[in-house]
Amino acid sequence: MADGFASAQDRATFIAGLPKAELHLHIEGSLEPELMFELAQRNNVAIPFATVEDVRAAYAFSNLQDFLDIYYQGMGVLRTEQDFHDLTAAYLARAHADNVRHVEIFFDPQGHTERGVAFATAIGGITRALDAAKTQHGISSRLIMCFLRHLSEADAEATLDQALPHLDRIDGVGLDSSEVGHPPSKFERVFARARGLGLRIVAHAGEEGPPDYVHQALDLLKVDRIDHGNRSLEDAALVARLADQGMCLTVCPLSNLKLCVVDDMAAHPLKTMLDAGLHATVNSDDPSYFGGYVNANYLAVADALDLSKADLLTLARNSFTGSFLDAGDKARHLAAIDAYA
Numbered sequence: 142m143a144d145g146f147a148s149a150q151d152r153a154t155f156i157a158g159l160p161k162a163e164l165h166l167h168i169e170g171s172l173e174p175e176l177m178f179e180l181a182q183r184n185n186v187a188i189p190f191a192t193v194e195d196v197r198a199a200y201a202f203s204n205l206q207d208f209l210d211i212y213y214q215g216m217g218v219l220r221t222e223q224d225f226h227d228l229t230a231a232y233l234a235r236a237h238a239d240n241v242r243h244v245e246i247f248f249d250p251q252g253h254t255e256r257g258v259a260f261a262t263a264i265g266g267i268t269r270a271l272d273a274a275k276t277q278h279g280i281s282s283r284l285i286m287c288f289l290r291h292l293s294e295a296d297a298e299a300t301l302d303q304a305l306p307h308l309d310r311i312d313g314v315g316l317d318s319s320e321v322g323h324p325p326s327k328f329e330r331v332f333a334r335a336r337g338l339g340l341r342i343v344a345h346a347g348e349e350g351p352p353d354y355v356h357q358a359l360d361l362l363k364v365d366r367i368d369h370g371n372r373s374l375e376d377a378a379l380v381a382r383l384a385d386q387g388m389c390l391t392v393c394p395l396s397n398l399k400l401c402v403v404d405d406m407a408a409h410p411l412k413t414m415l416d417a418g419l420h421a422t423v424n425s426d427d428p429s430y431f432g433g434y435v436n437a438n439y440l441a442v443a444d445a446l447d448l449s450k451a452d453l454l455t456l457a458r459n460s461f462t463g464s465f466l467d468a469g470d471k472a473r474h475l476a477a478i479d480a481y482a
């Protein structure tokens with residue numbers, strides 16, 4: 142066993158109690174099959190599955206696009222403000238059970254507006270659940286709206302226009318969906334406008350796309366965080382740049398395994414990232430589709446890479462220092478980790 146743990150059970154117990162933040166979570170990717178059926182019935186929406194087991198059996202992917210096809214289909218059951226509330230409330234209850242103290246949640250407005258569901262319906266339900274979780278569970282949150290990169294920049298601009306009346310509830314913008322062939326450069330102008338509005342900037346880069354997309358995210362979009370970033374390791378100068386800047390990477394181990402970004406959890410680059418001085422964090426991405434929430438991600442990668450107590454403490458500290466919390470809140474959470482350690 143790695144330093145500090147007598148057994149795998151000892152490490153699992155340590156992970157469960159560790160205070161943590163989650164910085165990479167697509168709320169639509171937390172739609173569990175049971176809720177999918179409930180909402181399909183509530184809204185009279187047909188789904189191509191007869192049972193929960195059928196749904197889970199369909200979650201076998203060989204790449205990102207395989208997953209995205211079924212992810213966009215799944216979100217079709219979300220129609221009303223109550224649906225978005227129930228989805229978000231279910232995720233927050235899971236996060237609370239994993240001792241997550243702060244969440245920064247993505248949503249994909251274009252996945253809803255293109256089906257005729259209003260921007261206000263989606264954001265209204267999500268924020269109502271976020272507000273309730275603050276009182277009920279003490280979980281703080283930030284909300285990040287993502288542009289779908291397989292759509293045009295003009296479409297992203299129109300989405301940013303729709304967001305304008307809701308900017309008091311939106312903290313940042315991100316970039317997700319099919320990466321290869323849709324480089325950050327395609328969205329340079331809309332991200333500049335978002336930055337001008339005072340929004341924080343993140344982008345998925347280096348999940349399937351090349352290291353150059355990570356450079357573009359830094360240089361052209363001027364990101365505050367990189368989502369995934371795995372393929373940065375192919376470029377030594379990029380690794381040095383990310384380490385020097387203290388750029389946070391939101392790494393998603395079970396997602397990487399399910400989407401064949403890694404062949405085997407034992408080959409996951411998380412430990413290499415930490416050893417290279419990269420500011421890596423552990424997150425669940427789309428937990429319903431990839432087989433586990435944040436603690437399951439910590440556990441899977443810790444077991445496969447034999448992570449030490451020091452590694453796990455670094456990952457948890459990184460999750461707060463890489464967050465969009467203000468300095469006082471970061472210090473309070475870091476003190477809680479020190480007390481736990």
Ligand code: ADE
Binds near residue numbers: 170427
């Ligand atoms: N949308 C939801 N999950 C995603 C992922 N892992 N990569 C790109 N787009 C996504």
Ligand code: ZN
Binds near residue numbers: 167317345426
């Ligand atoms: Zn993601």
